[in-house]
Amino acid sequence: MSAVLSLADVHKSFGPTAIIRGVTLNVPTGERHAIIGPNGAGKSTLFHLISGRFPVSSGTVSLHGRPITGLKPYEIYRRGLSRSFQVTNIFPRLSVYENIRCAVLWALGYKYAFWLGVDALRSVRERAEAVMTSIGLTRRRDVQAGVLTYAEQRALEIGLAIAGGADVILLDEPTAGMSRGESEQAVQLIRTVTQGKTLIMVEHDMSVVFGLADRISVLVYGQIIASDTPRAIRENAAVREAYLGQAVH
Amino acid sequence: MSEGAILSWRSWAPWVALALALVLLPRLLSSGSSLTMMSLMGIMIIFALSYNMLLGQTGMLSFGHAVYYGLAGFVAIHAMNAIAQNKWAIPLPVIPLIGGLAGLAFGILFGSVSTRRGGTVFAMITLGVGELVASSSLILRSFFGGESGITANRTKLMPLFGYKFGPQIEIYYLIAGWAFIAILAMYAITRTPFGRMCNAVRENPERAEFIGYSTQTVRFIAFCLAGFFAGIAGALAAINFEIMNALSLGAAQSGTVLLMAFIGGIGLFWGPILGAILVTFLQVTLSDLTGAWMLYFGLLFILVVMFAPGGIAGWLALHGPALRSGRLGRLLPAYALAAVPLAMAAAGAILIVELAHHMLVKASSDGSLVHVFFTTLDGASPWPWLAALALLGVGAALTRLAWGPVRSAWAAVHAASAPVDGPAEAAVVPPAAQGVLPT
Ligand SMILES: Nc1ncnc2c1ncn2[C@@H]1O[C@H](COP(=O)(O)OP(=O)(O)OP(=O)(O)O)[C@@H](O)[C@H]1O
Ligand SMILES: [Mg+2]
Numbered sequence: 001m002s003a004v005l006s007l008a009d010v011h012k013s014f015g016p017t018a019i020i021r022g023v024t025l026n027v028p029t030g031e032r033h034a035i036i037g038p039n040g041a042g043k044s045t046l047f048h049l050i051s052g053r054f055p056v057s058s059g060t061v062s063l064h065g066r067p068i069t070g071l072k073p074y075e076i077y078r079r080g081l082s083r084s085f086q087v088t089n090i091f092p093r094l095s096v097y098e099n100i101r102c103a104v105l106w107a108l109g110y111k112y113a114f115w116l117g118v119d120a121l122r123s124v125r126e127r128a129e130a131v132m133t134s135i136g137l138t139r140r141r142d143v144q145a146g147v148l149t150y151a152e153q154r155a156l157e158i159g160l161a162i163a164g165g166a167d168v169i170l171l172d173e174p175t176a177g178m179s180r181g182e183s184e185q186a187v188q189l190i191r192t193v194t195q196g197k198t199l200i201m202v203e204h205d206m207s208v209v210f211g212l213a214d215r216i217s218v219l220v221y222g223q224i225i226a227s228d229t230p231r232a233i234r235e236n237a238a239v240r241e242a243y244l245g246q247a248v249h
Numbered sequence: 250m251s252e253g254a255i256l257s258w259r260s261w262a263p264w265v266a267l268a269l270a271l272v273l274l275p276r277l278l279s280s281g282s283s284l285t286m287m288s289l290m291g292i293m294i295i296f297a298l299s300y301n302m303l304l305g306q307t308g309m310l311s312f313g314h315a316v317y318y319g320l321a322g323f324v325a326i327h328a329m330n331a332i333a334q335n336k337w338a339i340p341l342p343v344i345p346l347i348g349g350l351a352g353l354a355f356g357i358l359f360g361s362v363s364t365r366r367g368g369t370v371f372a373m374i375t376l377g378v379g380e381l382v383a384s385s386s387l388i389l390r391s392f393f394g395g396e397s398g399i400t401a402n403r404t405k406l407m408p409l410f411g412y413k414f415g416p417q418i419e420i421y422y423l424i425a426g427w428a429f430i431a432i433l434a435m436y437a438i439t440r441t442p443f444g445r446m447c448n449a450v451r452e453n454p455e456r457a458e459f460i461g462y463s464t465q466t467v468r469f470i471a472f473c474l475a476g477f478f479a480g481i482a483g484a485l486a487a488i489n490f491e492i493m494n495a496l497s498l499g500a501a502q503s504g505t506v507l508l509m510a511f512i513g514g515i516g517l518f519w520g521p522i523l524g525a526i527l528v529t530f531l532q533v534t535l536s537d538l539t540g541a542w543m544l545y546f547g548l549l550f551i552l553v554v555m556f557a558p559g560g561i562a563g564w565l566a567l568h569g570p571a572l573r574s575g576r577l578g579r580l581l582p583a584y585a586l587a588a589v590p591l592a593m594a595a596a597g598a599i600l601i602v603e604l605a606h607h608m609l610v611k612a613s614s615d616g617s618l619v620h621v622f623f624t625t626l627d628g629a630s631p632w633p634w635l636a637a638l639a640l641l642g643v644g645a646a647l648t649r650l651a652w653g654p655v656r657s658a659w660a661a662v663h664a665a666s667a668p669v670d671g672p673a674e675a676a677v678v679p680p681a682a683q684g685v686l687p688t
Binding site for chain 1: 415437438440441443444445448449452453455456457458459460461463466467470474574580
C-alpha cells in the first residue's frame with residue numbers, strides 16, 4: 001500500500017511547551033482519513049506542520065514519497081497538497097468569483113503572467129464556474145466574500161481548497177459552527193468534491209466523521225493513540241475513555 | 250474575444266475617449282502656461298499610477314518611490330547628452346523607454362532586498378533605501394551634478410519626422426503619447442493573472458501562499474513593474490525640464506506621489522489620475538498665490554484621510570449607483586445646502602492660515618498688512634483673527650447640521666433603489682465598501 005502522505009515521528013514545540021509529541025501517520029492514496037481529538041489536542045497544529053505554515057521541530061513529513069519538511073506553503077501546494085482553515089481564511093474584499101478564480105490560476109499554469117488577459121482565459125473561467133457550482137455559490141458570484149453568511153464562507157473556504165485540483169486535501173473542521181442541515185449539505189459537498197482524492201479532515205461532529213471517513217486517527221495531547229476503521233475506533237476502550245466518552249452520548 | 254486578449258472591444262470606448270481628450274486638450278487650453286501644466290500632469294499621472302501598483306493594487310506602502318523616478322531621470326539626462334555627443338541615431342521619443350529600463354533595473358536591484366517582507370518592514374526598508382540614495386546623490390557629484398544638477402539639451406538629438414522637440418507643444422504630445430501607452434499598460438496589468446494575485450496578496454497574503462503563490466515573488470514583480478513605469482515618468486520629466494537634480498529623488502518627491510495617489514483614491518484604478526491632476530494643478534497655482542501652499546496640502550491630505558478614505562475617486566464612485574438609477578438629482582439639494590457652510594469654514598481656515606503665515610514669515614520685513622480674498626487686512630489687529638475664527642467655527646457647526654439632510658437624502662436614494670426581486674444581492678455590498686474597491 002503506497003502512502004501518499006506520511007509523517008514520521010513529528011514533533012512540535014512552541015517554546016518549552018511540546019504540542020505535537022511524536023506523530024507517525026501514513027495515509028494511503030484515495031483514503032478519507034479523519035483526525036479527531038479533544039480541544040487543544042494539536043489537530044490544527046498538525047495540519048499547520050503538514051501544510052508548511054509552521055516548521056516542524058523534528059521529524060519528517062513526506063508527500064508522494066518525497067520529504068516536504070521545511071518547504072514553504074506554496075511549494076507544498078505545488079506538489080499537490082491543498083488545505084482549508086478552521087478559522088475562515090478567504091479574500092474578504094474580493095468577490096466570490098475572484099476568490100475562486102485566484103485559487104485556480106496557479107494550477108492551470110498561469111502563474112505570474114502579467115501579459116495575458118485573465119477575463120479571456122476560457123479554462124480559468126470554466127474551472128472557476130465549475131467550482132462555484134459545486135460549492136453552491138453560483139448565485140452569489142459577484143458578492144464580496146466578506147459579507148457572505150457564515151455557512152457560505154465555510155463553503156467558499158472549501159472551494160478555495162479544492163479549486164486547484166490538488167490530489168491531497170486537508171480540511172480543518174469544515175462543518176464547525178454549522179446547523180445540522182448545513183452540515184449535512186457540507187458532508188455531501190465534501191464527498192463529491194473529494195471524489196478520487198485523498199482527504200484528511202479534522203472534525204468534531206461524530207456523525208460527519210463516521211459517515212465520511214475510511215479511517216480515523218485519534219489525537220490526544222499531541223500523540224495518536226489509535227488509528228483504525230470507524231467501527232474499530234468506536235469499540236476501542238482507550239478512545240472511548242480519552243475522547244468519545246465525552247462526545248458521544 | 251480571443252483566448253488571452255486583455256481587453257475586449259467593448260472596453261475600448263473609454264480609451265478612445267482618453268486618446269481624443271489628450272489630442273484635443275491643447276486646442277482648448279493653448280496658452281503656454283496651460284501647456285506646461287498639462288505636460289507636468291501627464292508625467293505625474295504616470296508616476297502616481299506606478300505608485301498605486303504598489304499601494305492600491307498590492308497593499309505595499311512605499312516611502313521611497315521617487316528613487317526610481319529620479320534615478321531614471323538622471324539616466325535619461327545622461328543618455329540624452331551621450332546620444333547628442335556621439336550623434337547616435339536615437340530620437341528623443343525613445344528616451345522614456347531608456348528611463349523605464351533604468352527604473353526597472355533599479356527596481357530589480359533594490360526590490361530584491363525590500364520586497365522580502367511585506368507590511369511595516371517593507372515600508373521601513375523603502376524609507377531606508379530612499380535616504381541611502383538621496384544621501385549618495387550628494388556624494389556622487391559626477392553622476393548627480395551636486396546641488397545644481399545635470400542639464401541636457403533635448404533639441405540636440407536626431408529629429409524624428411522633422412520634429413526637433415523644441416516647442417512645448419511637441420513635448421506635450423510626446424508626454425501625452427507615452428502617458429496613453431503607460432496608462433493603458435498599467436490598466437491592462439490589473440486585468441491579468443498577476444494583477445488579480447496582487448489584489449489577493451493585498452487582501453490576505455497568508456492565504457495567497459496556500460493557493461500556490463509566493464507573496465514575495467508577487468511583491469517583487471509588482472515592485473519592478475512599478476519601477477519601470479516610474480522610470481518612464483522620470484525620463485519624461487528629464488525631457489520636459491532638461492535638468493535633473495537630487496530633489497527629484499528625495500523624500501519630498503516620494504511624499505508627493507503618495508499624496509497624489511491617496512487624495513485621488515487608491516482603491517480605484519483611475520483614482521491616482523485624478524489625484525495627479527488635482528495636486529499638480531494646486532502645486533502650480535497655489536505656489537504662485539501663497540507661500541503656505543505646502544500647509545494646504547497637509548490639510549487636504551488630513552481631510553481626505555479622515556472623511557473620504559477612498560479618496561476623491563472613492564467618493565465619486567459612491568454616486569455611481571444613484572447616477573445609473575437616475576436618482577442623483579435627489580442628492581443635489583442636500584449637497585448644495587451643505588456646500589454653503591463648508592465654504593464658510595474653508596474661508597475661515599484659509600484666512601487663519603494666511604494671517605498666520607504672513608505674521609510669522611513676512612511681517613518683519615513687509616509689515617502687518619495681509620492681502621487675502623481681494624482685500625487687505627491688518628494681521629496685528631485682533632479683529633481679522635476673530636472674524637476668521639468665527640467663520641471657521643460657525644461654518645463647521647453649520648456643516649454638521651447640514652449633514653443631517655445629506656444623510657437622509659442618501660437614505661432616500663438607497664431606499665428607492667432597493668430592487669424588488671433580489672433583496673439579498675442588493676443589500677450585501679455596502680456603498681462605503683464599493684467606493685474603495687478596485688474593480
Ligand atoms: N502559535 C502558537 N504558539 C503557542 N501555542 C500554540 C500556537 N498554536 C497553538 N498553540 C497551542 O497548541 C495547542 C494545540 O492547539 P491546536 O489549535 O492545534 O488544537 P486543536 O486540536 O486544533 O484544537 P481545537 O479542537 O480547539 O481546534 C493549544 O494548547 C494551543 O494553545
Ligand atoms: Mg483546531
